[in-house]
Amino acid sequence: MKVVIGAGPAGMMAAIAAAEAGKRVLLIEKNEKPGRKLAITGKGRCNVTNARDVSEFFDNIPTNPSFLYSALYGFTNADLMRFFEDNGVPLKVERGERVFPCSDRAYDIVDALKNRLRALGVRLVRDEAAAIETAGGAVVAVRGKNGLYPCDGAVIATGGLSYAQTGSTGDGYRFAKALGHGVTPPRPSLVPIVTREDVSALQGLSLKNCALTVTDRKGAAIYKNQGEMLFTHYGLSGPLVLTASGHIGAEPSGFHLSIDLKPALDADKLDERILRDFSSEKNKDFANSLGALLPAKLIPYIVERSEIPPRAKVNSVTREQRRRLASLLKNLDFTAEAYRPINEAIITSGGVNVREINPSTMESRLVKGLFFAGEVIDCDAYTGGYNLQIAFSTGHLAGMNV
Ligand SMILES: Cc1cc2nc3c(=O)[nH]c(=O)nc-3n(C[C@H](O)[C@H](O)[C@H](O)COP(=O)(O)OP(=O)(O)OC[C@H]3O[C@@H](n4cnc5c(N)ncnc54)[C@H](O)[C@@H]3O)c2cc1C
Structure with a gap:
């Protein structure tokens, strides 16, 4: 037997x-x-x-x-x-x-x-x-x-x-x-990642077509891919992030996860796009000007990280500020703190x-x-x-x- x-x-x-x-x-x-x-x-x-x-x-x-x-x-x-x-x-x-x-x-x-x-x-x-x-x-x-x-x-x-x-x-x-x-x-392994940044306001937001680049503690890129990811109350999850964790290895602390929210547009094209959105409604507040570009849940978070005053009129946003915004959208950076417990791992x-x-x-x-x-x-x-x-x-x- x-x-x-x-x-x-x-x-x-x-x-x-x-x-x-x-x-x-x-x-x-x-x-x-x-x-x-x-x-x-x-x-x-x-x-x-x-x-x-x-x-x-x-x-x-x-x-x-x-x-x-x-x-x-x-x-x-x-x-x-x-x-x-x-x-x-x-x-x-x-x-x-x-x-x-x-x-x-x-x-x-x-x-x-x-x-x-x-x-x-x-x-x-x-x-x-x-x-x-x-x-x-x-x-x-x-x-x-x-x-x-x-x-x-x-x-x-x-x-x-x-x-x-x-x-x-x-x-x-x-x-x-x-x-x-x-x-x-x-x-x-294949596990969600806890970030140092508080992303609890973004909980439940899923990004369908973004690119993710992971860099190690020395700044070397170890993983890059495009696909879907998800914000949770503690950090990042979803297919792209789970797969990335498999490449990170045992100790994720200090690794950087950079999200490109607009992988189809290079920095110049994105700047042109923002400029176009801004010039169509010159007297809008900056905080209300991103609706065509980003999911609603993400806008307050991006506005805060852009350091552009939310009530600034878009026609007062400087070229330098606009460039910074574009760079933020191409490179929304998070620092890994830890993995979620093994019970949540795939x-x-x-x-x-x-x-x-x-x-x-x-x-x-x-x-x-x-x-x-x-x-x-x-x-x-x-x-x-x-x-x-x-x-x-x-x-x-x-x-x-x-
Ligand atoms: C949410 C989730 C989604 C996944 N999706 C995919 C996917 O789409 N594709 C993919 O390739 N992989 C996927 N995986 C991984 C895949 O499920 C595992 O790699 C696979 O199930 C491992 O198979 P296994 O038979 O070794 O173990 P298990 O599937 O864990 O089976 C072990 C079995 O042993 C039994 N057992 C344990 N101890 C005892 C005991 N003492 N006495 C009697 N019985 C016992 C358990 O009850 C269980 O039924 C996923 C995993 C998770 C958690």
Whole structure:
């Protein structure tokens, strides 16, 4: 008997691959339903993988990419897409080669996995695994809160530490440590950023098409991209910022995030545009003159940071002041103070040390019959469907070998 702990994407795929290889499989999940996190991925639409060539995946995996060669080439994005199409979930490719179910329903992805598990006769048990028992350096059982599950192979697919309400509470790190494995301390990645500046007045404001440049403490640009972001009561969030956090690394304090509110206009064009807006209504107060240029919620904040008196008539605004305003709109700068807590992170960076896992099988180098899959391993990727592909590929490899 093989036991898989955790019915997330990694665990479900591991159970499917093991059952397809003819093994009897028990899948233990502590939640009432499998795939709770999977069901909320991609804002409920599930960005299940990325359609780029697999060779391009490694540039999107900042932590231990080479460990994943066998897994990602053994069960590729094309294999994963075929799996879902064959199991009744047509897929579509969107901007950035992101792959989603045509239905835009993450539940369809979860259901396809559940149906395949059922068809293969995998037994799904609701229990919380508490420990893995070994004898003579090999796995002999998984101890659950409700029972003992004897087995000669176990896959730990318990996920990371983020969004703990979905079941990912870091249990796998505990199991791995108890069996002698090193665990790189978990930390948040793809996570909102707390800023030194008070932006609470902008809470809820979403910018649809802005550019973001992140510079490190020495002033070197480390990330630049265009897209969507969001102001929150503590700082910055939204896709651009979450992705940026993956590039920043462990310690964000002192990094600068500069927002270009008008990426389509260079500084001169923007100045011309402002001049045009100003000259159409010369006697307006400055504070009332930006309605055509900026979202209403942002105007008081920009007026304050521009240091141009809000009641100044636009025809009294000097060329120098106007240039400063344009520069502010092209370079609205914030300083990072910290990340939000790991529970608010999309993924957990850190995890079971990859040097102690055989990359060709996902088996522990320390304990026979012990395998790892998914986010519990010290690997993580940027946004774009790469994290789920890692979960499915490592799950598949572990399942084939357990
Ligand atoms: C809001 C959000 C959106 C995301 N969107 C995307 C996206 O669109 N695309 C993408 O690629 N990635 C996305 N991710 C990341 C992706 O969801 C994870 O990388 C992926 O779910 C990891 O899979 P996993 O199977 O390793 O772990 P998990 O999905 O965390 O599953 C682990 C499972 O193990 C169970 N478990 C834990 N401990 C025990 C125990 N002791 N006993 C029994 N069961 C246990 C848990 O209940 C859970 O069901 C998103 C993450 C979040 C939080």
